[in-house]
Amino acid sequence: MGGNELTSVSVSRFDHIVAPSPESGEGLSPNPARAIAVSFDGVGKTYDTNNGSVHALKGITVDVAQGSIFGIIGRSGAGKSSLLRTVNRLETATEGRVVVNGVDVRSLSDDGLVTFRRKVGMVFQHFNLLSAKTVWGNVALPLIVAGVPKLEIDERVADVLRLVGLEGKQDAYPSRLSGGQKQRVGIARALVNRPEILLCDEATSALDPETTLSILELLKDINRSLGITILLITHEMSVVREICDDVVVLESGQIAEAGKTWEIFSKPAHAATKALLKPLEPGIPRDIADRLASQREHFHQRALVELTYGGNGREGIKLQELARVVGPSVQIVQSVVDRIQGHAYGRMLLTTDADDRVALSRFEGLADNARILGYVRDDV
Ligand SMILES: Nc1ncnc2c1ncn2[C@@H]1O[C@H](COP(=O)(O)OP(=O)(O)OP(=O)(O)O)[C@@H](O)[C@H]1O
Numbered sequence: 108m109g110g111n112e113l114t115s116v117s118v119s120r121f122d123h124i125v126a127p128s129p130e131s132g133e134g135l136s137p138n139p140a141r142a143i144a145v146s147f148d149g150v151g152k153t154y155d156t157n158n159g160s161v162h163a164l165k166g167i168t169v170d171v172a173q174g175s176i177f178g179i180i181g182r183s184g185a186g187k188s189s190l191l192r193t194v195n196r197l198e199t200a201t202e203g204r205v206v207v208n209g210v211d212v213r214s215l216s217d218d219g220l221v222t223f224r225r226k227v228g229m230v231f232q233h234f235n236l237l238s239a240k241t242v243w244g245n246v247a248l249p250l251i252v253a254g255v256p257k258l259e260i261d262e263r264v265a266d267v268l269r270l271v272g273l274e275g276k277q278d279a280y281p282s283r284l285s286g287g288q289k290q291r292v293g294i295a296r297a298l299v300n301r302p303e304i305l306l307c308d309e310a311t312s313a314l315d316p317e318t319t320l321s322i323l324e325l326l327k328d329i330n331r332s333l334g335i336t337i338l339l340i341t342h343e344m345s346v347v348r349e350i351c352d353d354v355v356v357l358e359s360g361q362i363a364e365a366g367k368t369w370e371i372f373s374k375p376a377h378a379a380t381k382a383l384l385k386p387l388e389p390g391i392p393r394d395i396a397d398r399l400a401s402q403r404e405h406f407h408q409r410a411l412v413e414l415t416y417g418g419n420g421r422e423g424i425k426l427q428e429l430a431r432v433v434g435p436s437v438q439i440v441q442s443v444v445d446r447i448q449g450h451a452y453g454r455m456l457l458t459t460d461a462d463d464r465v466a467l468s469r470f471e472g473l474a475d476n477a478r479i480l481g482y483v484r485d486d487v
């Protein structure tokens with residue numbers, strides 16, 4: 108039934124995708140004319156339950172650029188999975204449209220949906236592997252279902268297993284694999300149909316930090332070398348910072364904010380984003396926090412000042428400048444400097460004995476934001 112014919116169409120498209128641009132690369136500033144892979148246009152979702160209806164998504168309008176890694180974040184229950192699952196119509200949007208590579212997913216017939224889903228792979232938090240089947244059996248399954256000839260299946264399974272770093276493991280059963288290896292099988296299975304889009308719902312949440320890193324590297328590789336667009340849900344903000352080009356923050360089913368990851372992370376505007384990013388903030392060192400007074404009680408106390416900067420083309424705070432502007436008494440207590448997608452951002456805590464008002468106005472020229480957190484004794 109047309110299955111093989113469709114498969115061979117997608118093979119040639121895939122070959123075309125693989126061949127060019129390992130450089131599609133930087134992920135920094137996508138070509139403004141870049142095509143849209145997924146367009147959410149006023150998407151709403153209402154679940155009808157025995158206890159009434161749950162309005163899980165409201166008026167979601169945002170585009171996912173082709174070839175990008177797009178993060179979906181938000182508190183538990185914000186609607187992330189609901190949104191992701193409208194892309195392959197595991198959930199149907201009850202309002203608005205979801206357009207994937209130009210196709211309104213609602214317009215797909217049942218047969219059309221089967222073919223469409225081969226182009227949209229999905230990776231799950233708990234891997235969803237069949238324990239009675241080997242690695243080969245799990246990865247080959249979508250191709251067997253699609254009626255692909257055995258020889259081609261062998262070839263394609265071997266290819267994806269090599270890609271995810273599992274060559275030699277094809278005869279192992281899932282129970283013999285580590286969590287990271289299981290997720291590699293899950294990713295191989297999602298890739299074996301040569302999809303154009305990969306949906307990942309908490310793909311690394313069941314893994315330890317080191318394995319998480321290796322899976323992220325793999326996803327990044329897949330995105331860069333195969334040009335596959337990835338939509339990724341995670342609770343780990345360091346994951347988003349690491350690999351997402353763009354991010355949307357959901358709050359109670361609506362968009363709190365959306366944009367380039369470096370912009371959102373360096374200047375979170377919405378309370379929901381600030382709360383999500385809190386764990387990435389260094390905070391005030393405990394011993395200093397314990398001694399922090401809200402008012403200057405006598406002149407031996409120094410002001411504890413927080414400077415933050417991000418985006419704006421600022422490359423950091425020049426120490427020479429700091430000493431020149433504030434004077435030699437300035438003391439750095441803590442400093443975190445990092446880069447997201449090539450943009451520097453950071454936060455510095457320092458103490459100064461300079462007069463409050465003078466100090467703050469001076470600092471403002473050095474960073475995007477300056478504020479006095481309190482006062483500590485001279486001996487910090
Ligand atoms: N099948 C369903 N039937 C009824 N309500 C649902 C269903 N799926 C999700 N919901 C509700 O819709 C809202 C959004 O759920 P969703 O699973 O999309 O959130 P989430 O952001 O993925 O949360 P988490 O981070 O906990 O996975 C929640 O209030 C949830 O209870």
Ligand SMILES: [Mg+2]
Nearest residue numbers: 187188189308
């Ligand atoms: Mg979820």
